[in-house]
Amino acid sequence: xTDSDPAATPVKRGVALSNRPFAVMLRAGLRxxxxxxxxxxxxxxxxxxxxxxxxxxxxxxIALVFFSGGLLLMDKMxxxxxxxxxxxxxxxxxxxxxxxxxxxxxxxxxxxxxxxAFAIGVIAVTLVWQAAQVVAFIRxxxxxxxxxxxxxxxxxxxx
Numbered sequence: 001x002t003d004s005d006p007a008a009t010p011v012k013r014g015v016a017l018s019n020r021p022f023a024v025m026l027r028a029g030l031r032x033x034x035x036x037x038x039x040x041x042x043x044x045x046x047x048x049x050x051x052x053x054x055x056x057x058x059x060x061x062i063a064l065v066f067f068s069g070g071l072l073l074m075d076k077m078x079x080x081x082x083x084x085x086x087x088x089x090x091x092x093x094x095x096x097x098x099x100x101x102x103x104x105x106x107x108x109x110x111x112x113x114x115x116x117a118f119a120i121g122v123i124a125v126t127l128v129w130q131a132a133q134v135v136a137f138i139r140x141x142x143x144x145x146x147x148x149x150x151x152x153x154x155x156x157x158x159x
Contacts, residue, residue, distance in 0.1 A: 022075035025136045029067055032132030033125050036060055040124045044117040052117035059121025062103055067129050070096050 037060040045053025070092050077088045107113055 020075060020078070021137065021140050022071050022078060024140055025133045026068060026071040026075065028132045028136030029071065029129045030064070033064060033067075033129045036125045036128050037064065037121070040121045044114070044120055048114055048117045051112065052114040055114040055117040056121035056124075058113070059118040060125045061121075062100075063122045063125035063129070066096060066100060067126075067133075069099075071133075 037057055040060050041053045041057035044056035048055075073092045074089060077092075078085065107118070
């Protein structure tokens, strides 16, 4: 086996090997958070009635769309230029804040919406999503520096 043989490369357990970190974080966030929608809805349905259940489900769904949309857009615009990526990330964040402001403004006078249950749904999904996203990013083991040209990991291991 040679160093260039991909089958010879050991894969460490728990390490996601991907060149698309936003896709990995999106998948992890969705996997962890999608169960929170029915859980929050059921809990609020029990303690706040049907209106609370539907409100919590709506809040959880809006949070899922909010976070998924941002990571989907970031995954599409990933490139080599760090400045352009940062500007794009800020533009996406601004669009998300505007979207959330429109939703909150639109729902602020809704008599059918149970505000505390809606907030519980949003907060529950947000906490689970953020925790899953952080864990996924840590497991990606992305380098935080550029490897100097001409050096390789295999040459650094040799005595």
